[in-house]
Amino acid sequence: MKLRPLNVRARLTLWYLAVLAAALLIYGASTSLFLVFQLRNQLDHRAIEDLETIKGLLSFTSDGKLLFHSNYQDQSYPTKMLDPLIEVLAPDGTLLYRNELLGTRSLGGSLQPGDTSGSYTMRSIRLSDGMLVRLVSRQYILEGRPRLIRLGLSEESLWQRFREVIVGLLLGLPIVLVFAGVGGYFLARHALSPIGRMARRVHEINAERLNARLDIEHPHDELGFLGSAFNETLARLERSFEQLRRFTADASHELRTPLTAIRSVGEVGLQKSGAAEDYREVIASMLEESARLTRLVDSLLTIARADSGQIQLEKTTVPLVPLVRDVTSLLDVLAEEKGQKVSVAGDDTIQVQGDGAILRQVLTNLLDNAIKYSYSGSHISLRVSRFGDEAVAIEVEDDGPGIPPEHRDKVFDRFYRIDKGRSRDTGGAGLGLAIAKWGAEAHGGHLRLFCPNGTGCTFRLILPQSRATDGQHSSATMTPPSESAQQHTSVATLKASSPIN
Amino acid sequence: MELTKTVSGVTLRSQLRILLVEDERKVAKALQDGLEAESYSIAVAHTGEEGFLRVTSEPFDLAVLDVMLPGRSGIEMLSAMRSQGIKIPVLLLTAKDTLADRVLGLDAGADDYLVKPFAFPELSARIRALLRRGRSESISALQVDDLRMDLVGHTVTRGARRLELTAKEFELLEYLLRHQGHVVSREMLARDVWKVAGRYSPLDNVIDVHMGRLRRKVDNGLSRKLIQTVRGVGFVIKSGTSQ
Numbered sequence: 001m002k003l004r005p006l007n008v009r010a011r012l013t014l015w016y017l018a019v020l021a022a023a024l025l026i027y028g029a030s031t032s033l034f035l036v037f038q039l040r041n042q043l044d045h046r047a048i049e050d051l052e053t054i055k056g057l058l059s060f061t062s063d064g065k066l067l068f069h070s071n072y073q074d075q076s077y078p079t080k081m082l083d084p085l086i087e088v089l090a091p092d093g094t095l096l097y098r099n100e101l102l103g104t105r106s107l108g109g110s111l112q113p114g115d116t117s118g119s120y121t122m123r124s125i126r127l128s129d130g131m132l133v134r135l136v137s138r139q140y141i142l143e144g145r146p147r148l149i150r151l152g153l154s155e156e157s158l159w160q161r162f163r164e165v166i167v168g169l170l171l172g173l174p175i176v177l178v179f180a181g182v183g184g185y186f187l188a189r190h191a192l193s194p195i196g197r198m199a200r201r202v203h204e205i206n207a208e209r210l211n212a213r214l215d216i217e218h219p220h221d222e223l224g225f226l227g228s229a230f231n232e233t234l235a236r237l238e239r240s241f242e243q244l245r246r247f248t249a250d251a252s253h254e255l256r257t258p259l260t261a262i263r264s265v266g267e268v269g270l271q272k273s274g275a276a277e278d279y280r281e282v283i284a285s286m287l288e289e290s291a292r293l294t295r296l297v298d299s300l301l302t303i304a305r306a307d308s309g310q311i312q313l314e315k316t317t318v319p320l321v322p323l324v325r326d327v328t329s330l331l332d333v334l335a336e337e338k339g340q341k342v343s344v345a346g347d348d349t350i351q352v353q354g355d356g357a358i359l360r361q362v363l364t365n366l367l368d369n370a371i372k373y374s375y376s377g378s379h380i381s382l383r384v385s386r387f388g389d390e391a392v393a394i395e396v397e398d399d400g401p402g403i404p405p406e407h408r409d410k411v412f413d414r415f416y417r418i419d420k421g422r423s424r425d426t427g428g429a430g431l432g433l434a435i436a437k438w439g440a441e442a443h444g445g446h447l448r449l450f451c452p453n454g455t456g457c458t459f460r461l462i463l464p465q466s467r468a469t470d471g472q473h474s475s476a477t478m479t480p481p482s483e484s485a486q487q488h489t490s491v492a493t494l495k496a497s498s499p500i501n
Numbered sequence: 502m503e504l505t506k507t508v509s510g511v512t513l514r515s516q517l518r519i520l521l522v523e524d525e526r527k528v529a530k531a532l533q534d535g536l537e538a539e540s541y542s543i544a545v546a547h548t549g550e551e552g553f554l555r556v557t558s559e560p561f562d563l564a565v566l567d568v569m570l571p572g573r574s575g576i577e578m579l580s581a582m583r584s585q586g587i588k589i590p591v592l593l594l595t596a597k598d599t600l601a602d603r604v605l606g607l608d609a610g611a612d613d614y615l616v617k618p619f620a621f622p623e624l625s626a627r628i629r630a631l632l633r634r635g636r637s638e639s640i641s642a643l644q645v646d647d648l649r650m651d652l653v654g655h656t657v658t659r660g661a662r663r664l665e666l667t668a669k670e671f672e673l674l675e676y677l678l679r680h681q682g683h684v685v686s687r688e689m690l691a692r693d694v695w696k697v698a699g700r701y702s703p704l705d706n707v708i709d710v711h712m713g714r715l716r717r718k719v720d721n722g723l724s725r726k727l728i729q730t731v732r733g734v735g736f737v738i739k740s741g742t743s744q
Contacts, residue, residue: 280732287733291687294618330695331703333710368703432703 009188016184028169039158047136051151066096085152210238250415258289299431313355320384321348327363339377346384352463362439365432370398397458412437518542520564522552549573568595576609583610590631620686643678670715677738686735
């Protein structure tokens, strides 16, 4: 049979009881041992006193026979309840005297090595009938002859006391433990009750009620920390849910636009019975919209994959100036059409560890953006330079109308267009800069916008040089647009140092 | 039925048979019509089981398999085909374009891979390429009408007039000429001429600009236009029609 796992307060109580029982047992054992030690000490003291007394009561007859003064019992000697067992031996071990109490039992048997030393020797022995005795012996010179006197006092009463104490302790232990257990259980329940309340509160929180927070009674204790950690998680969750909601709304709007076009063009086309050429026109228009839809879905897919960290960076050494020249020569015709000049400047030796395809995409989006929004005949310049000791900067500066301050924070947001009415043919879906920003952050860098004097803007892409050399493969997560770039860098770096495969 | 058709300068005898396994009936019908218009003989199956039955009992020159099929998937069907020793070229169609899916498909023995939604000209070009595979082709010149491209001397002439083309324009024209009579999509141009993957780039505008310039050089001032835009689909170069 398998035991059901207990709840925390029961487990706490059980552990508490186990520890308490162990502590009490150790305490009881040491107390009893100390008691035995003390009692035996007292016994030894008395035995020595008795020995001295008895020595004074011994005398020899003229023929050398040992005489024990029988009025011993009448002495003022404090008899108490213990009667001593006495044995007197000659140095050769011959028994000279044995008192009545001892009878035929031997007290300590033959001579022991220390017996003749002239000082007190103590030992515990067991008599032939099983009686436990504390034995003290000493060799005296009685009337010129050495005589070994042994005196024994029964240890029975000592062990009796010991047993009583043990029994007392053992009887008391369960009672103490029962009280302690009940007390401990209630204490644990009380201490844990905020967790129960927190759990119930958390149960009430769902996707629709993410604004709810836990009430924290004591912010500085352990449960307070738990509660605030949970509240912070909720706050982050709420933010990302909000972003997701906005993203979904924007995405469906963007998807609906070409769908509406396809539908209405098709419907209108069917209504008029025209020539083949007219139908050709209708179909072509629908195909254009479906191409736009396809591109949009591709972009959304890229973003979704980046968001869930599924895009693996394939890092190689990327020389930046050649990459910038490549991108420039690709898009140069677009600038030419608008009479714009694109210039590239920078140190040819600068290189980073990065995913060439993603960096190319980032630069393509930035340059395309610059060409699109700059005046005809203006100048766009791209510069590659070192940025501090451990980073490089790629700047794309345009000669455009600039970006009004109120839009500057939002240009990196998905689907954000400054000119809402701008046709999607020229304006795109508003994902280019969002993807560029993601690409920068996936490399542990960031993308910033500077509009110094209101006319013309500079996008500065910062890429770290040293960190990126850590791993060949890394995955990166598209980070939410509203948080600071600093946080993004750490997220991306964290991911970069732990390859997922 | 014996039929002779010129496909990109290669002469094919007898009609080629293609097995198309696609569960989406609308798509299957469109592809069937489109491929039949290019003079292939098409057999359509709507499930993996049906497709497998046909491919093991009839001779085909090529199979186009949708990966997401009810029942047996395209990849399972492909593995079964390969283990039966059926070696015809196979083109997989799928809605997924992650690397893992691609590797899975190619491991199972696919010869090529096309991600939905694809442009029909792209499918048609891939099929032509697969059917042409293995036949060495060394052409020194490409020609349509009076436009002639000398691949060895790297010169292009329209009639008697020599055209001055940039490197990119030359590549673009060569690609069009190699697919003459067939529409090429912008995706095909982006991938094969510009070598850029991904369709979300601003490359479409770049392609349009280059195409506009090329067209001016090839067709300007002449009544017979060779390069034509097929709106919503792409571009085609073919024997001129007066406009």
